[in-house]
Each structure stands twice: as C-alpha cells, then as structure tokens.
Amino acid sequence: MSTKQSYIAEPLTGSCLCGSVSITIDNAHREVDVCHCTMCQTWGGSMYAGIEAGQFTITGQEHITAYPSSNWAERAFCSKCGSHLWYKFTPTGNRTFLAGLFDLPDEMAIKQQIFIDEKPHWFDLAQDSPKKTGAEIIEEAKAAGFSFD
Numbered sequence: 001m002s003t004k005q006s007y008i009a010e011p012l013t014g015s016c017l018c019g020s021v022s023i024t025i026d027n028a029h030r031e032v033d034v035c036h037c038t039m040c041q042t043w044g045g046s047m048y049a050g051i052e053a054g055q056f057t058i059t060g061q062e063h064i065t066a067y068p069s070s071n072w073a074e075r076a077f078c079s080k081c082g083s084h085l086w087y088k089f090t091p092t093g094n095r096t097f098l099a100g101l102f103d104l105p106d107e108m109a110i111k112q113q114i115f116i117d118e119k120p121h122w123f124d125l126a127q128d129s130p131k132k133t134g135a136e137i138i139e140e141a142k143a144a145g146f147s148f149d
Contacts, residue, residue, distance in 0.1 A: 006030055007054070014101030016083035020063040023085065023097055027054030031111035032099045035087075036119035037134060039069055043084065046123070047113075050087055050096025051104070072148060091146050 006029065013024040029052045040048035058064070064085065066076045074088040088095045099108075110129035113119075117133040132140075138148065 008105065012053075012102045012104070014097070014103070016060075016063075016078035016081050016085065016101070018078065018081035018083075020080045021058065021060035021078045021083070021085060023056060023058050023101060025051070025053030025056045025097060025102070028102075029053065029111070030105070030107070031109050032104075033096055033111050034113045034125065034129075035115055036113060037115035038118050039073075040087075040115075041118070041120070043069070043075055047119070047125075048087060049099040051099045051102065052094070052096050056095070056097070072146070 008028040008030060011024050011026045012028055013022060015022040032049050032051055035048040035050070037048075060078075063078050063080050064076050065079045066074050066088075068090075069075045072090050074090055076085040076088070077083060078085065083101075084098050085101070086095045086097045110125065110127050112130040112132060113125065114132050114137045115134040116131040117135070141148070
C-alpha cells in the first residue's frame with residue numbers, strides 16, 4: 001500500500017512573467033487552496049489558486065508591491081509585469097503563493113474551495129473538494145481567535 005507524502009520533497013522555484021521576482025518554496029503542500037471571493041475575482045479575473053509552503057525565499061524584492069486589500073489581508077504583485085505573487089493573511093503572516101508560478105506535480109489536488117457562495121455561476125471545477133461559504137470561513141477564523149473589526 002502506497003502512502004503519499006503530504007509535502008513535496010524537493011524545493012520548487014517559480015517566477016513572475018518578466019523574471020524580476022523569483023520565489024523558491026520548501027516543504028510545499030501537495031494541495032491547492034482555491035478561493036472564489038469577489039476580491040480574488042477582481043484581483044485575478046476569476047478564482048485564486050494558491051499553494052502553501054513551510055519556508056520560502058524571495059529574490060527581486062525591489063520589484064514587489066504589496067497591497068493591503070482588507071484589514072486582514074495583503075496581496076502582492078510584481079511592479080514590472082503585474083504578475084500576482086501571493087496572498088498573505090496578516091494576523092498570522094501565513095502566505096499562499098500563486099500555484100501558477102510553479103511547475104507543480106501532476107498529482108496535486110484541491111484542498112478546499114472557499115467563499116463558494118461568491119463563485120460565479122459560469123464555471124465549476126471538475127474535481128470534487130470541500131466547499132465552504134464565506135460565512136463558514138469567517139466563523140472558522142473567529143473560532144481560532146481572529147477578529148475582523
């Protein structure tokens with residue numbers, strides 16, 4: 001019986017479109033988080049797909065612009081080419097990096113889809129995964145001790 005590692009063993013390196021910003025992630029999770037909130041839709045034209053990692057290094061910091069999109073979140077992009085780089089939950093400092101920046105293994109799965117209640121009706125993801133509304137995500141965060149006031 002084969003058991004999958006929950007992390008990708010080798011470091012993954014990705015970059016923005018112009019190559020000015022490079023991100024290397026270590027201990028990347030084997031699952032992608034998908035967000036359908038209206039902010040992610042406005043930011044990227046559709047859903048956001050992000051990957052978590054235990055550690056990361058970034059080069060080209062001088063080309064990164066971080067935008068505080070809410071009281072609890074920051075979104076970063078390359079100031080030269082506009083490529084989206086990460087979403088950061090500011091109360092914890094946790095980041096997810098744009099999955100599309102990296103050449104990910106074929107066996108990647110969707111961990112969960114969040115803010116599913118804000119997903120546009122014109123598309124659905126083929127892979128079945130846990131689906132949580134915005135209210136459910138906010139309640140989970142509050143139960144973990146976060147405040148959004």
